[in-house]
Amino acid sequence: MTRITLSLLIAAAMLTGCGRLGDSAWNPFSGGGARSAPETLEPEGGYGTVLDARPSVPQLLGAEWQSLPEGRLLVVRGFAPVKGYHSAMLVRAGGRTGPDRLAPDPDGVLRLRFVAVPPAPDSPAARMPASPATDTITVALPLPTARLARLTGIEIQGGDRVIQLRR
Template sequence: MSKLTAPLLIATMALASCGGGGSGWNPLSWGSPPARTLEPEGGYSQVSDNRPDIPQITSARWEPLNEGRLLVVNGFAPVRGYSSVALVTARPMPGDRISPDADGVLRLRLVGVPPAPGNAAVLPARPGVDEITAAMSLSLVQLARITAVEITSASNVVTLRR
């Protein structure tokens, strides 16, 4: 037994001296994989939507769906020709994930691209006829965390409770 103790003690001391994580002789670092994460290599994009807000929100309502609700928002602009109208989150979120703020309020903006300035085809809009409509579907899972939805335009804010 004593003949075996000396070589084991020498081998243990030799391996212990290989110390540090950068040493290729350290058996503790042989199988350690690099830290893994689900975050994309460049990180989550934090680009906010640069489209301007629609001038005014005229109404907002909930429509029932089988697996949640549809948020329908109507707006009005002084001229016809707005395009790419959408409801976007007030703060940038990764991908298409939608989550409320810490207080349970989902903050959205009604945005769109106005017609080009100086365009001869731009006509004044008629109230009640030339409304701008955007919708967003929310699943039951998303709605479970939301207590209210706050939609902002250039001139007013509309709040809907669940």
């Protein structure tokens, strides 16, 4: 019995002598010894700044908040002089991409651009004037309560003006 105990003590001393037990490849709880970099979905070189090539909606009509069960819905309306504008969206004015692309600036203001793709110049829609009663462009952006807590205000930039909303 003492021989088994003595051999186990010697083996344990040898394993601890190979370095810290937590870093040892012999440690069954270390995951195989060599430590790898933490896994992330962030691309190599980080998230870049991508400027949206779509032009701003020519005329901003208004912006308002609507209540949601877990936050608010930002609704923005605009108008274009001709029919056929499509793919309207609120994008970050600074062009930030990635998972936190809607984070506010250091002053707490989220700056957005209201953009849309105009019709092709040779298309029939490009020659048809739009009617303010029927051809408004509307986009909405849901903002959860956690994100709203970090905001002091929102600025929406369009072709003709900037609308500011405070929380």
